Amino acid sequence: MTSPQPYLAQMPVRGRIQRMQPRGLPIVNLGYNELPHGPSPAVRAALADAGTHANRYGSPFADGLRADLGARFGLDPDRIICGNGSEDLLDVIARVFARPGDEVLIPTFGYIQFALVANRQGATLVKAAERDLTTDPAALLAAVTPLTRVLFLANPNNPTGTMLSVPALEALVDAIPGHVVVVLDLAYGEFAGEGYCDAVHRLADARDNVVVTRTFSKAYGLAGVRVGWACAPAWMVPHLYAARAMGPVNALAQNAARVALAETDLLQARIEEVVSERARVTGVLTQYGVEVTPSHTNFLLVRPAGDDPARTEALVEYLFSEAGIVVNRTREAGLESWLRFSLGLPAQNDLLLDTVARFLENA
Numbered sequence: 001m002t003s004p005q006p007y008l009a010q011m012p013v014r015g016r017i018q019r020m021q022p023r024g025l026p027i028v029n030l031g032y033n034e035l036p037h038g039p040s041p042a043v044r045a046a047l048a049d050a051g052t053h054a055n056r057y058g059s060p061f062a063d064g065l066r067a068d069l070g071a072r073f074g075l076d077p078d079r080i081i082c083g084n085g086s087e088d089l090l091d092v093i094a095r096v097f098a099r100p101g102d103e104v105l106i107p108t109f110g111y112i113q114f115a116l117v118a119n120r121q122g123a124t125l126v127k128a129a130e131r132d133l134t135t136d137p138a139a140l141l142a143a144v145t146p147l148t149r150v151l152f153l154a155n156p157n158n159p160t161g162t163m164l165s166v167p168a169l170e171a172l173v174d175a176i177p178g179h180v181v182v183v184l185d186l187a188y189g190e191f192a193g194e195g196y197c198d199a200v201h202r203l204a205d206a207r208d209n210v211v212v213t214r215t216f217s218k219a220y221g222l223a224g225v226r227v228g229w230a231c232a233p234a235w236m237v238p239h240l241y242a243a244r245a246m247g248p249v250n251a252l253a254q255n256a257a258r259v260a261l262a263e264t265d266l267l268q269a270r271i272e273e274v275v276s277e278r279a280r281v282t283g284v285l286t287q288y289g290v291e292v293t294p295s296h297t298n299f300l301l302v303r304p305a306g307d308d309p310a311r312t313e314a315l316v317e318y319l320f321s322e323a324g325i326v327v328n329r330t331r332e333a334g335l336e337s338w339l340r341f342s343l344g345l346p347a348q349n350d351l352l353l354d355t356v357a358r359f360l361e362n363a
């Protein structure tokens, strides 16, 4: 062997927005499932305050944040582990449980990072069929083998926006053999209805093989700060720390997350805005004849009538060139005629709806 041999294939480095907007319009980025609101004044102050002590490391175990999370959600802080976004923790879990020869199980349209995580571990990815773009518990169960080590399941899921009810999840978790670690990703759980996250924590609490992951990136609007956390069975936590970097959550992020966690009224108001805009935009698009998957998140997965990827591509292009709107074109096998966009501010959503209407009139 004459040159270093990488285990991983290349990953292209992509700019967030690769092209100039042809009319010089401001970019409205609805491609990343982010919240449209900037951080609150208190969160900005927390970032600035922590910045004045940036010569010091933050708490490597995010002790204060874990204590706050435990108090807020009725969880044992010793079972909580924080990460650099929840994506970090997905990798951490896979590092502990999956190696080449092991199987990582996901639903066909499960969150794309699950596949990337499995690939980074050299594990075999197994995809179970879905029904109506929704996880099919029976198909997942049928796909479990003695080699299955981890089941990753996002509820609600990205990019589909669909989810399993708590009873359905409970039945699934009960039926999954005990050798499988079940990761219940609640990145969008706050948008899934009052009490959904709490109920998922309660069902995980009683089990030794279930991990719940959550994030400050979505409902809390702190995607750029990068804080995620997991609540794992007590026995598993030291293993997770063994697989995690020492200080992945920087001091500024810890401070910002603690303040954001305390702003419960603001969180509630933002969730309500998303839920109301979700219903409104879904209603208008449906009237236009656009197909919309039933979303429990802050984004919608939609397709123009006709199941025609070329028409979807034309709409994506039209939204960008006419209005500066960037959406996510998943291009995943089986989703070629769909596009996904986050719900923005009401005025941004209006712009999107008007632009879609013009596209449908003209095309």
Ligand SMILES: Cc1ncc(COP(=O)(O)O)c(C=O)c1O
Residues within 6 Å of the ligand: 032, 033, 084, 085, 086, 087, 088, 111, 154, 156, 157, 158, 185, 187, 188, 214, 215, 216, 217, 223, 226, 227, 228
């Ligand atoms: C389903 C799901 N899980 C996890 C994440 C990771 O989010 P973060 O690393 O920002 O916490 C995302 C981000 O889009 C997601 O869609």
